[in-house]
Amino acid sequence: MKGLKPTLLALCVAGVPPAAMAEIQMLDEAAMGDITGQAGVTIELETQVNIDRLTYTDQGSLEVNDIFVGGTNRTDLFSEMRLNLTGRPANTLLDNIRIDIDVLSDGDAVINFQPQDLAFIDLGIRxxxxxxxxxxxxxxxxxxFRMDALVGSGTLWVDTATDKLxxxxxxxxxxxDFDVPFLAIGIRDFELTGSGYDLNAPRAxxxxxxxxxxxxxxPNHAGVDSLAVDLQSFEADIRIGGILVGGTSIGSIAMDNLAITNTSMLIYGH
Structure with a gap:
């Protein structure tokens, strides 16, 4: 790759008029340091994604049809709070997203996503x-399958010291809500919140x-490089309004203060 640099420089310089060449001065390393790494990149995003069919093929295939990712088209999420938590009119766009991208002095890459204003990001998946x-x-x-959710914020951090994301x-x-036809099971009104959320006294x-x-x-047990996922912590309250068997509700379920910690997983081919 080093052998390409003089060639690229020569091509660039060849297109510069002679008069302009007099104004060009070489920068030393100290000067270069002053003009690099001064600011990151911010992206304001709104989008809507539709996929007719997503297919994963092994010997057979798994097909997921009619995929939609966008906004919920609602203003009444968590209606017990009696607020429009998205801060915007109902629409089908995944919007109100600000993405900040920075590379730190130690080489770590940090990507933060959060709302652009004092509201939350609504996410609809169908x-x-x-x-x-x-x-x-x-x-x-x-x-x-249908899910209406809110996202508060998120961070992706690539640590160069540990090579971890x-x-x-x-x-x-x-x-x-979703159905599992081959088992004649349906799930209705599944809700997930923080473990301290109180329906009778809701706080954002x-x-x-x-x-x-x-x-x-x-490495996995055979010493082969694998994709490792460590779940450091996850705490939530879960409520399922209705469990259907054969189209008839058999009741509801509530889990208070569900905590999953110190969980590790390795993913690899076989």
């Missing part, structure tokens, strides 16, 4: 049928559950 497809048979393992985010699910500061995980490379 899918159609999830099908397992073989050479002769097909089974629908999930259908009619740390991911932290705060989120809450107002409503999630208690609303979000936090996920903290490290993602990196590590």
């Amino acid at each position: 899918t159609g049928a999830w099908n397992l497809v073989g050479q002769t048979d097909t089974t629908t393992i999930m259908d009619n 740390n991911f932290i985010t705060d989120f809450a699910i107002d409503d999630m 500061l208690d609303l979000f559950a936090r996920v903290n995980m490290d993602i990196y490379k590590a």
Whole structure:
């Protein structure tokens, strides 16, 4: 790669008029240090994603149909708070997102995403049928998936000292529904909040559950490099309004102060 640099420089200089050459001065390393790393990059984002079909193929295939990722098109998320927590009119855009990207002096890369204003990011995800497809048979393992959620903030931090990606985010699910046709099961009104959230005295500061995980490379039991995921902490309250079996509700479930910690996972091919 070093051999390319003089060639590229020569091509650039060749296009400069002679009069302008007189104004060009070489910068020493100290001067170069003064003009680099002074500021990061900020991106303001709004988007909507539609995918007709996503297919993962091994010997057979897993198909996920009719994928939508965008806004919830609602202003009544967590209605017990009696506030429009998105701060914006209802729409189908994933918006109100600010992404700050910085490279620190030690080489670490930090990406922060958060709302642009004093509100939260609403996230809507919808899918159609999830099908397992073989050479002769097909089974629908999930259908009619719908999730309306809020995201408070998040951070991606690549640590050059440990070669780890740390991911932290705060989120809450107002409503999630889906069916599992091959088991005749349906889930309705799934809600996830922070472990300190009280439905009778709701506070925005208690609303979000936090996920903290490290993602990196590590050997598996055979010494082969694998994708490692360590869940450092996750605490939440979970409520399921209805569990359907054969289309009939068999009741509801509530889990208070669910805590998952010190959990590790290795992912690799076989």
